[in-house]
Amino acid sequence: MKNKEVGMTLIVKTITRLTVGLILLYGIYIVLHGHLSPGGGFAGGVIIALSFIHLMLAFGRETALKKLSQAQASVLESLGAIMFLTIALLGLLGGYFFFNFFLHKGKPFALFSAGIIPLCNIAICLKVGAGLFAIFAALVLFKGLDEEK
Amino acid sequence: MEIRLLLLFMIFAAAVAVEIEDLLSSVIAVGAVGLGLSLVFLILKAPDLAITQLVVEILCLIILIRATLKKDLPLIKDGRWLFNTVSTLVFIVSFLIFGYFALKELPRFGTPIMRVAGEYIEQGLPKTGAANIVASIILDFRGYDTLGEATILFTAVMGVLAVIRKVGRINEE
Numbered sequence: 001m002k003n004k005e006v007g008m009t010l011i012v013k014t015i016t017r018l019t020v021g022l023i024l025l026y027g028i029y030i031v032l033h034g035h036l037s038p039g040g041g042f043a044g045g046v047i048i049a050l051s052f053i054h055l056m057l058a059f060g061r062e063t064a065l066k067k068l069s070q071a072q073a074s075v076l077e078s079l080g081a082i083m084f085l086t087i088a089l090l091g092l093l094g095g096y097f098f099f100n101f102f103l104h105k106g107k108p109f110a111l112f113s114a115g116i117i118p119l120c121n122i123a124i125c126l127k128v129g130a131g132l133f134a135i136f137a138a139l140v141l142f143k144g145l146d147e148e149k
Numbered sequence: 150m151e152i153r154l155l156l157l158f159m160i161f162a163a164a165v166a167v168e169i170e171d172l173l174s175s176v177i178a179v180g181a182v183g184l185g186l187s188l189v190f191l192i193l194k195a196p197d198l199a200i201t202q203l204v205v206e207i208l209c210l211i212i213l214i215r216a217t218l219k220k221d222l223p224l225i226k227d228g229r230w231l232f233n234t235v236s237t238l239v240f241i242v243s244f245l246i247f248g249y250f251a252l253k254e255l256p257r258f259g260t261p262i263m264r265v266a267g268e269y270i271e272q273g274l275p276k277t278g279a280a281n282i283v284a285s286i287i288l289d290f291r292g293y294d295t296l297g298e299a300t301i302l303f304t305a306v307m308g309v310l311a312v313i314r315k316v317g318r319i320n321e322e
Contacts, residue, residue: 030200034281034284035279035280035281035284035285036279036280036281037280037281038196038197038199038200038281038283039197039200040197040201040281040283040284040287042201043197043200043201043204046201046204046205046208047204049208050204050207050208050211053208053211057211057215074310077303077306081299081303084296084299085296088292088296097292097293108274108278108279108280109280113278113279113280114277114278114279114280114284114285115277115278115289116288116289117277117279117284117285117288117289120288120292120295121284121288124295124299127299127302127303128302131302131303131305131306132208132306134306134309134310135212135305135306135309135310136208136211136212138309138310138313138314139212139215139309139313140215142313
């Protein structure tokens with residue numbers, strides 16, 4: 001006999017398998033087009049975190065933590081913070097903090113334009129997404145510890 | 150007009166969230182307030198804020214339902230209903246009087262008193278090259294503010310992970 005079924009029912013699992021990739025892709029689109037269309041690093045990061053949380057709600061916490069463990073999420077979050085601070089400090093090369101140090105800023109409305117702004121968006125996305133997922137994973141693990149007693 | 154209707158709906162949902170007995174219904178009413186706020190942002194032509202409000206609201210709902218709903222909440226029910234009602238009424242009346250005098254002094258909606266905003270709107274595209282003016286402001290002109298916000302979130306995550314981490318919990322047995 002298999003051990004106890006984790007997560008929700010078969011219907012929820014099938015729908016989740018179909019939609020979770022689309023949600024992740026939409027989050028990445030929001031982040032990468034943050035300087036062209038509404039959205040940006042914060043909203044895109046939360047959407048990416050929500051896709052992992054979706055996985056955790058449907059399939060139980062083991063499946064989601066196998067894809068992205070809590071330690072990995074902490075490392076990614078710190079990496080995002082350091083990346084954002086590094087971009088800000090690199091501006092000192094051009095004169096001041098947060099200097100937009102790309103001399104040729106590209107054509108407006110192109111994907112590769114606006115200098116440091118897409119890089120900052122990616123850094124904030126890493127920070128926000130990994131940080132919120134780490135908080136949720138910590139809360140769920142904390143609750144699980146209480147239930148085991 | 151739509152904004153007034155949405156505001157009335159949000160006030161009603163907030164009152165329901167405070168007054169209702171069941172915890173799950175209360176959490177769902179709080180979610181209704183957040184979704185109404187997202188629609189208000191969309192009507193006021195702030196789609197960035199609307200997207201952020203929507204996704205953060207969904208995340209908060211999931212966290213509230215999934216991670217904290219099963220905890221027991223002690224409900225305070227003492228017999229001092231007269232004192233409670235009188236103090237609530239006094240606070241509401243003083244808030245309304247203060248708001249009447251304070252809101253008259255505010256500038257009209259859409260005419261900011263900070264002149265630096267006009268400079269940002271004019272120089273946003275030529276100076277940064279970003280088509281989305283919100284991104285050019287929060288990540289270039291006002292990068293310091295975004296750095297502070299990132300620091301706040303980093304500190305919050307560190308605090309949560311330090312308080313409820315798995316290793317180092319005291320074994321109660």
